[in-house]
Amino acid sequence: MAVSVSSERDTVASPVQRAFREALYAGAIALGLFILFIGLKTDQNISNQLILAQRWGLLITVVVLTMLGRFFYIAYGQPFMTNQKIADVATGLLPASLASRFFQLPAFIVAIVLAVVLFAFNSALPGLVGDKLAGGLQFLRALAVIYALACVIFYFRAFIHANFTKLGIAALVLYPILVVVVLSIYAWSIMGGLQGSLKWVDNYGIQILIYVMLAWGLNIVVGLAGLLDLGYVAFYAVGAYAYALLGSHYGLSFWILLPVAGAMAAFWGVMLGFPVLRLRGDYLAIVTLAFGEIIRLVLINWRDVTNGSAGVSGIPKVTFFGLMTFNSTDPNYIGKVLDIAQSSAYYKIFLYYLILALALLTAFVTTRLRRMPVGRAWEALREDEIACRSLGINTTTTKLTAFATGAMFGGFAGAFFSARQGFVSPESFVFLESAIILAIVVLGGMGSLVGIAVAAMVMIGGTEALRELDFLKSFFGKDFTPELYRMLLFGMAMVIVMLWKPRGFVGSREPTAFLRERKAVSGSFTKEGHG
Amino acid sequence: MSANSMKDAILQVEHLSMKFGGLVAIGDLSFQAKRGEITALIGPNGAGKTTVFNCITGFYKPSEGMITLNGADGSSFLLERLPNHEIPARAKVARTFQNIRLFSGMTLLENLLVAQHNKLMKASGYTILGLLGIGGYRRASAESVELAKHWLEKADLVDRADDPAGDLPYGAQRRLEIARAMCTGPELLCLDEPAAGLNPKESAALNTLLMDIKSSTSILLIEHDMSVVMQISDHVVVLEYGRKISDGSPQSVRTDPRVIAAYLGVDDEEVETVLTEVGDEDVIEQLDIGPDTAHGPGTSSSYLAGPVSDTIGHSEGERVTVSKGASKAAQFDAKASVAPRKPTERATAKPPGKSPTSKPRGGRK
Amino acid sequence: MQYFVQQLINGLTLGSIYGLIAIGYTMVYGIIGMINFAHGDIFMVGAFAALVVFLILGSLFYSVPVVLALLIMMIVAMLLTSLYNWTIEKVAYRPLRGSFRLAPLITAIGMSIALSNFIQVTQGPRNKPIPPMVSQVYNINGISVSLKQIIIVIVTALLLALFWYLVNRTSLGRAQRACEQDRKMAALLGVDVDRTISITFIMGAALAAVAGTLFLMYYGVIAFSDGFVPGVKAFTAAVLGGIGSLPGAVLGGLMIGFIESMWSAYFSIDYKDVAAFSILAIVLIFLPSGILGRPEVEKV
Known part of the structure; x- marks a missing residue:
């Protein structure tokens, strides 16, 4: 590792000297990397010809920032990390001492007070300090809330760790209610609360849970059976189009089509599984990738059925188990039946609970299957395929069931997705989606449901949160669009998290059976499969 | 072969050949393993022992020949026709591997539960009933844990049941692999060098385990450690270059000069010594006349003998290419056949104090 | 027949570009056994570097000979792209x-x-079109061959020859092949493994940069998202030829090029990618390690 090499030089140069030298190197490299792309910009002029715009100031800023970052990392960051004596370099766990210095009671109280004050005076802020600062203060408020929450988690970490699953499910179930209640109090009206909750329930809650479910589904194939699948989004697409087409053409209900979508996706899972049975490693990866692309290309080009790139619209909404609907024009609209005011929030909250139920079903089935022979066979397959065969396990059917089961949950998620959006197009099923889902599985720790859920929350929630940074416009000017940086930061976050925790957030494996006590199996023993 | 011996043979290998491209790894091999016995398959490195195992357990499809397994209930299976995974499942042949193949990220208990896959699959109604909580899966699951515990106790590993298999020391991993194979409920257990790399204490523990298993299951064993072979096996088959050179009780095999020649990698002069000890005066006279002129440049039977290759004809006409003078047994045959062969019983064993596992001395030259 | 030959030439052009990118995939795979997914984007960065250099040349000089301009674009793109790939390897792959x-x-x-x-x-999301650099088209017996296509094929052939020489005839190539076989052993025998791997990434990037420059010259347009599709095609080509095998990468690239041009010519342009991917899947069913790949045998 580069770090260990540089620490040898430590003996001859002081950290500051070394940092200075490293900073110069970093600056030179950054200059080389950025000179053409940040220093110059290709723009179109009025006659649509490309011209170059010059941005040398920006280039210098970026290079200087890189140098400063490198300098401080080598001079202070690295010695600090070494002094912390990170016991477990492999897992990158922060030592408790560092964390306890970061989460302190006075700071916690300050954060709470700050958050409450800023919430209380929210509407008065722009008048008091001006628009620009008000945006910044709102951001500060969000940070204070996050810090306070992190403190609570830190202080109760033992309790949380012991009851993580129960607490997690409880938090997920209560989440929309809490959001509505908090926002209702804030807005002094229940309707206001419902309207305000839309963003929180839909953009964060549903969005993250879809990815949680997809990642849990893919986890069966990649995390348990150890078969690398780069085309998982294809099954998502199959499920989505199955509901979109059958639902809009034949008017079949979501509740009938949900199993149909799952079954169709599972069927395609087996179809993919057959040719790739003999393939290993990267050959498997490319064929699954190719499969994902084939499905997308067929969706684009089979215009008679799929309406091509334009996509399918007018997909019926989910009904409340056939009893009530969420279309305000219907006679049995939920508002009319229950005699409450009209709001689009009901549907979103209902969808939230629907995807939560589907995700929990995935988790339940996965945990259940892991304790059954087929699940153990998946994991054994990941560990050693030849040994599996020597024990009489039919590896063909085992692989196919893994593909089919994983695909089925992808299909469920797809049907849900098209019901939620009301519109599907091939745009939603690009390779990037497969990559994001796979990244969540690996970042979470292969095989660990909790780790994967956390990874989905961090990665998807994090990128969604970047949409909230509009206040930065007031600092960097109107042209600044933080959303543009969303995927750039997402990609970089993938790299950083992987470097920090190569085995994912939860690197250990929970055994499926025990004789005396359940001990987690360290990640260094588990294999990653040949696929 | 009498009808009786056919009956109590659990495994019959007949005219087995395995070719990889032009290389004949096994040529026309026939032997049988008797029920309730430990049959050892021995031979120098590269003799094709593991290939025989891979043919029996379905990892390779043999080029020719028949491998019959006679079950205790009177059923019999042609192993070369069964798919790989059905050999343990239906014909009840289990195996271990030369380089241990455990599910290292799973606990010991899980390893043994995976081995009971087929039984549990049935009990769980092929997952569907078990998933819904219907049927006898819960009971079957408890029974499988009991069986696993039974074998963990036998292998002296019960204290570590909840540790990952990859965390075990080498000797314990060997025993776990055997225990795992036993959990499939085999009638024939094939062990590929179970004692390799074990220290004497571990080796003794292994012997105990094997003797214990022998009471219920027949064993076919590949082994290099002669102390294990001689102590526990009832029947020994010796291979060299894919051919059987000897077959019989441990006693008869250890005194077979062909085996000695194959194993010790003796110098040509020593073949003479052996013959002298046997008292084959005629041969000595013959040899005195002019040894080895027909055998090319190498004057010794060293593995490093010259690049000239000769080919050994095969009954079906395949040609197995073996470096000159490599097959000690063939060399012995060549010499012994010059003179009328004396009964092998008279061939006294190797010089005292020389262990058959000692370094082949031919390699020194 | 003319039509067929025409398609053959189009396929050869396309295949050359794919082949150049595929070599980067296959080399990295051969030496460290990982799929360098960023390679397609390295190709795109190379094309953008060439684009910026093209614009610089256009703004500094009134006219530059086409050959000289192409050469400068190629060299700058190679240097810059190599720097990118080198940095990426050091930052994102080496620690892992x-x-x-x-x-x-x-x-x-x-x-x-x-x-x-x-x-x-940094460069904006829009397509970046440039005026055509080379526009001569030769007509031989009714088959039109553009100068662009000739340049692409010749540059590719020259580079492949140079590359073949590097890998097979130099100590650097020997070190690479040694690392490919057994990295630990190579290190024990005094091969600087880190340096060899860095050089492999640099070589792969340089070839991708050339492919990028040629792509820009051929199509006259580039966008930030243009790395993915050629990247995946080249990866497909590398796997089809047998990943880890250098001749396989070139062969795979040509095959994908031919399949695409033939399919669009005789069947439907819509499904050309589907055809390429399907043929990949079919080939792998029968040859699980690609056409020239070493079969991976796991010893029992």
């Missing part, structure tokens, strides 16, 4: 070497996302 096998795959995907979005952020 010898770790969990999927970890570098994820960092590679992350790098791919980061690179394409970096270009989007």
Whole structure:
């Protein structure tokens, strides 16, 4: 590792000297990397010809920032990390001492007070300090809330760790209610609360849970059976189009089509599984990738059925188990039946609970299957395929069931997705989606449901949160669009998290059976499969 | 072969050949393993022992020949026709591997539960009933844990049941692999060098385990450690270059000069010594006349003998290419056949104090 | 027949570009056994570097000979792209070497996302069209061959020859092949493994940069998202030819090029990619290690 090499030089140069030298190197490299792309910009002029715009100031800023970052990392960051004596370099766990210095009671109280004050005076802020600062203060408020929450988690970490699953499910179930209640109090009206909750329930809650479910589904194939699948989004697409087409053409209900979508996706899972049975490693990866692309290309080009790139619209909404609907024009609209005011929030909250139920079903089935022979066979397959065969396990059917089961949950998620959006197009099923889902599985720790859920929350929630940074416009000017940086930061976050925790957030494996006590199996023993 | 011996043979290998491209790894091999016995398959490195195992357990499809397994209930299976995974499942042949193949990220208990896959699959109604909580899966699951515990106790590993298999020391991993194979409920257990790399204490523990298993299951064993072979096996088959050179009780095999020649990698002069000890005066006279002129440049039977290759004809006409003078047994045959062969019983064993596992001395030259 | 030959030439052109990119995939795979997913975007960065150099040349000089301009574009793109790939290897792959096998795959995907979005952020999301650099078209017996196509094929052939020489006839190539066989043993025998791997990434990037320059010259347009499709095609080509095999990468590239041009010519342009991917799947069913790949045999 580069770090260990540089620490040898430590003996001859002081950290500051070394940092200075490293900073110069970093600056030179950054200059080389950025000179053409940040220093110059290709723009179109009025006659649509490309011209170059010059941005040398920006280039210098970026290079200087890189140098400063490198300098401080080598001079202070690295010695600090070494002094912390990170016991477990492999897992990158922060030592408790560092964390306890970061989460302190006075700071916690300050954060709470700050958050409450800023919430209380929210509407008065722009008048008091001006628009620009008000945006910044709102951001500060969000940070204070996050810090306070992190403190609570830190202080109760033992309790949380012991009851993580129960607490997690409880938090997920209560989440929309809490959001509505908090926002209702804030807005002094229940309707206001419902309207305000839309963003929180839909953009964060549903969005993250879809990815949680997809990642849990893919986890069966990649995390348990150890078969690398780069085309998982294809099954998502199959499920989505199955509901979109059958639902809009034949008017079949979501509740009938949900199993149909799952079954169709599972069927395609087996179809993919057959040719790739003999393939290993990267050959498997490319064929699954190719499969994902084939499905997308067929969706684009089979215009008679799929309406091509334009996509399918007018997909019926989910009904409340056939009893009530969420279309305000219907006679049995939920508002009319229950005699409450009209709001689009009901549907979103209902969808939230629907995807939560589907995700929990995935988790339940996965945990259940892991304790059954087929699940153990998946994991054994990941560990050693030849040994599996020597024990009489039919590896063909085992692989196919893994593909089919994983695909089925992808299909469920797809049907849900098209019901939620009301519109599907091939745009939603690009390779990037497969990559994001796979990244969540690996970042979470292969095989660990909790780790994967956390990874989905961090990665998807994090990128969604970047949409909230509009206040930065007031600092960097109107042209600044933080959303543009969303995927750039997402990609970089993938790299950083992987470097920090190569085995994912939860690197250990929970055994499926025990004789005396359940001990987690360290990640260094588990294999990653040949696929 | 009498009808009786056919009956109590659990495994019959007949005219087995395995070719990889032009290389004949096994040529026309026939032997049988008797029920309730430990049959050892021995031979120098590269003799094709593991290939025989891979043919029996379905990892390779043999080029020719028949491998019959006679079950205790009177059923019999042609192993070369069964798919790989059905050999343990239906014909009840289990195996271990030369380089241990455990599910290292799973606990010991899980390893043994995976081995009971087929039984549990049935009990769980092929997952569907078990998933819904219907049927006898819960009971079957408890029974499988009991069986696993039974074998963990036998292998002296019960204290570590909840540790990952990859965390075990080498000797314990060997025993776990055997225990795992036993959990499939085999009638024939094939062990590929179970004692390799074990220290004497571990080796003794292994012997105990094997003797214990022998009471219920027949064993076919590949082994290099002669102390294990001689102590526990009832029947020994010796291979060299894919051919059987000897077959019989441990006693008869250890005194077979062909085996000695194959194993010790003796110098040509020593073949003479052996013959002298046997008292084959005629041969000595013959040899005195002019040894080895027909055998090319190498004057010794060293593995490093010259690049000239000769080919050994095969009954079906395949040609197995073996470096000159490599097959000690063939060399012995060549010499012994010059003179009328004396009964092998008279061939006294190797010089005292020389262990058959000692370094082949031919390699020194 | 003329039509067929015409398609053959189109396929050869396309296949040359794919082949150049595929070599980068196959070399990296051969030496460290990972799929460098960012390679497609490295190709795109190369094309953008060539684009910027083209514009610089256009703004500094009234006219530059086409050959000289292409050469300058190519060299700058090669240098810059090599620097990118070298940095990426050092930052994102090296610390994970010898770790969990999927970890570098994820960092590679992350790098791919980061690179394409970096270009989007800094250069804007729109397509970047340039005026045609070379427009001569020769007509031989009714078959039209453009100068662009000739340049592409010749440059590719020259580079492949140079590359073949490097890998097979120099000590650097020997070190690479040694690392490919057994990295630990190579290190024990005094091969600087880190340096060899860095050089492999640099070589792969240089070839991708040439492919990028040629792509820009051929199509006259580039966008930040243009790395993905050629990247995946080239990866497909590398696997089809047998990943890890250099002649396989070229062969695979040509095959994909031919399949695409023939399919669009005789069947439907819509499904040309489907055809390429399907043929990949079919070939792998019968030859699980590609056409020229070494069969992977796991010893029992």
